[in-house]
Amino acid sequence: MSNSITENVFSKQIEELVRDFVKSNLETMMREEFKNYFEVERPDLKNSKNGSYERILDTRFGRIEDLSVPRDREGHFQTCLFDPYQRRERWLGETIITMYNKGFSTREIGSFVERILGDSYSAATVSNVTNVLFEDIKQWQERPLNKRYSVLFLDGTYIKLRRQDVDSEVVYIVVGITEDGHKEIVDFFVGGNENSYGWKDILVGLKKRGLEEVLLGVFDGLPGLEGAFKEVYPKADVQRCIVHKIRNTTKKIRKSDQKKVTSDLKKVYRANTKNEALEEFKTFKETWNTIYPKVVTSWEEELSVLLTFLDYPKVIQPM
Known part of the structure; x- marks a missing residue:
């Protein structure tokens, strides 16, 4: 497995969690935007809500395949978070992540909402969306954690x-x-x-x-x-993290040797038991210590924390 593929496998689960988080909060904002469009901006229009439709949006944290956008039966509502045919909105997801960080003030949240809604909506709608977003952020930040x-x-x-x-x-x-x-x-x-x-x-x-x-x-x-x-x-x-360790190791290896070195290291961290892993490392050391002594020493010094997972039951080792 190449280093880049290994990195992608490592980061995929975290990216999915972050992406779902961004998706959930974008949908919260759009629901409030939809509500205010009919109740504050255009009370003269009949709100014949017609569920939602799914669309794709690319973010810094990957592609959201099924972002749920509310719609009405007559097609009056159009979200201002992104253009109808826009597929990429990287900064939107980044800003949501930032807002959920402690220290992001109500004023900054209001500025963010005003920046994306202000040209199309009244101050009342901007304030309503800000308040909903602020309460959602506050609840998330103050929620009890597992013991x-x-x-x-x-x-x-x-x-x-x-x-x-x-x-x-x-x-x-x-x-x-x-x-x-x-x-x-x-x-x-x-x-x-x-x-x-x-x-x-x-x-x-x-x-x-x-x-x-x-x-x-x-x-x-x-x-x-x-x-x-x-x-x-x-x-x-x-x-x-073995992925980070492999990535740092390849930077110190000649390109012509990278495939062989990483293949030999894979025998270490893919071993069935810790004893087997230590034996494989002895072989690795004998093979490469003369050519890359610093790399071998670096692995040797950290081997105990690189192989901790082998102390756990096999059923949870892949995790």
């Missing part, structure tokens, strides 16, 4: 966000797997450059909100992150 998660995934991704100007900021995404196997977004945090101090503040905040226990933490090799995680959840196991 215990089996797995907590920590992932940081950079996106360009529009505030006063356009700049790249990290979105810290925390995804949890509950004890019954349900995946959910625990929280978003936006701002600055990704670092272990930012992650520690996030984890401390989650614990204060009631997330007391984590069985396994999964994340990349960001310097200091493992220590920060263990400070907050000292009893949790740590699984270093």
Whole structure:
């Protein structure tokens, strides 16, 4: 499996969760927009609601295949969130993610709504949509968290966000797997450059909100992150993300050797048992230590946290 394909497999589940989150909130906004169109803007028109239709919208987090857009029987209503035939609206999804970050003020939410609705709707409608969005955000931010998660995934991704100007900021995404196997977004945090101090503040905040226990933490090799995680959840196991490790490794390998090196490493992390994995690593070390000693040392030093998943029952190892 190529590195790019492996990365796509790794990120797919998180992207799906984020995409569903963006979809849900776009639909909330459109329902309120629809309601105000007939109740505030055009009370003279009969609201013969005719369900909704599905359309495609491309976002920064992937394609939404089945975005539900409300419609009326006479075709009077047309959402202002995007043009009728528009397929790509990347900044809209990014802004929704940003709004659900703590610290995004009511005024900023109002500015966002006014920017997309202001030319077509009255101040009353802008205010109504803002209030609904604000309450939805508040409820989501203040909702009680599960006391215990089996797995907590920590992932940081950079996106360009529009505030006063356009700049790249990290979105810290925390995804949890509950004890019954349900995946959910625990929280978003936006701002600055990704670092272990930012992650520690996030984890401390989650614990204060009631997330007391984590069985396994999964994340990349960001310097200091493992220590920060263990400070907050000292009893949790740590699984270093193999995908990130492979990606970083290939950068240090000659192109002509990349396929063979990654194939040999795959024998390590695809082993059936930890003992088998350690034996495969011995072979890997014998093969490549002379040519790439730093790469081998890097894997050797982190092998214990790269193979944590092999300590778990086979039925949940792929997860």
